[in-house]
Amino acid sequence: MGNFWRLYVQTHLQDEQKVADHLESCMAPLSVATGEIAEMANPTGAHAGVGHVELLFDHAVKAHECDLILSQLALTHSVTTNVEILGDRDWVTASLRELPAVAADRIIVRGAHVPMPAQGGQIHLLVEAGLAFGTGHHETTRGCLLALQRLERAGLKPGKILDVGTGTGILAMAAAKLFSCPIWASDIDAVSVGFARETLKRNGLAAIRLIHAPGTRHPDILRQQPFGLVVANILANPLIAMAGDLTHATQPGGRLILAGLLHWQFRRVLAAYQSHGMVLEHRHQEGDWSIMTLRRP
Template identity: 40%
Template structure:
């Protein structure tokens, strides 16, 4: 994505009970390009925001929100849809995301010119529309899991990042082990961002594709995988448990994230049904990352 490209767009915004934040995020997800959730005040209420370059179907969004509220027995939240001003999106995001150290990984944008800390693994990730800059607890949990596996001398050869967003987890894997990495996302824009990030990090053994998840023939052809990252949402994780098991090599490890503490039991239950069991839990700010195998 060119640094000179100026991106405008639309934002969908609503404030919801904390325990239902993911439900409402999933409700608006089909109508936007990216979803973010922000804790408000004491954490009783969360703000759910959706961003997209094209105008969402207002009636469809409001209907999806209303149905989610009805099915959970809560009052329908106000849904605000607004036009975002045209601005240099990358420049603004880079200003908001300073370098971050997560275990042995040092995440920074191209605007950061200083040398990374000694002994760290630098990940050059420019904040963009695709999810995954290291700021969110789910990404942090996945990177912590990867760092712990590297310390225990785990050596995956084939790695899959399902729902890759910016590609940060695949880039981290490629810099941690001599492995081949496949990045997959349903959103072509995320694929393009991931490709750019693999180029910036000079990791040639990483390929980014877009398509219908595990149904993409290339995902099957490149497997089975010794390590699968799936940092998505709780319900898709449950639905995809059988496919994940089918693509995981014998003795392989999966890192699951995008779920809250309350949702862990459902996600673990779906994977136990596939004979995948909890090896490690990484809690971060109310979110859980699960290592199963």
């Protein structure tokens, strides 16, 4: 394997996805990362309200082409950039291996490189470095972990649980530790499903049913719904598009946790679910992000 080149871009958080989409269409990179993964590779650190986009190339980025594309982008978006050569290494894994443990109340998410004995009712989830999205370090993941614990303390007995967009499987694993019931977890990305399967085995939770599928539209999920608890940590627009499906997947009296939406997107996402009869029960804020818990009457 030869050298890799990384183009790192900072922009306003609300422009993050637009910038990523534009650069991907113009520059044809090997991969594009935003948010959590891109932020972790930033050597200068992260700041509230700042969006992070990272593009990986297996060829040298031509300076004049890069300057032209970025100068055009700068006409409509505030951007700062950095290009560096990475060499022959797994750049994502190398970044993830340096991550500290993350605490969300009783739940601790860590890699094997952070040895920590469990204390006083703590729940430890072991997530190793890899290419799937979700290491527990993003505010949306932490917010969902807190929401799950709030429901557990309130005495919710979901019967069965669905995690949509499971990534590395963190939320499905946390749900398994908090609630004694069957759990299904789906993701549209095959790499994430494979990585999650290994992570579940490592944590002794291989009984969680993992499914490679977009949203809830898979025969296994359709046969099992409705669920007493559904969790979906994805993005605002997909959440809006899936409002009917996720409402239908939640049983009457059940709860639906939604995350992946910025504060300014909250009302729009909530309105989509209220139009299907869902009722807002709780809203929690982590950094620039909102996490909501809805109840189906």
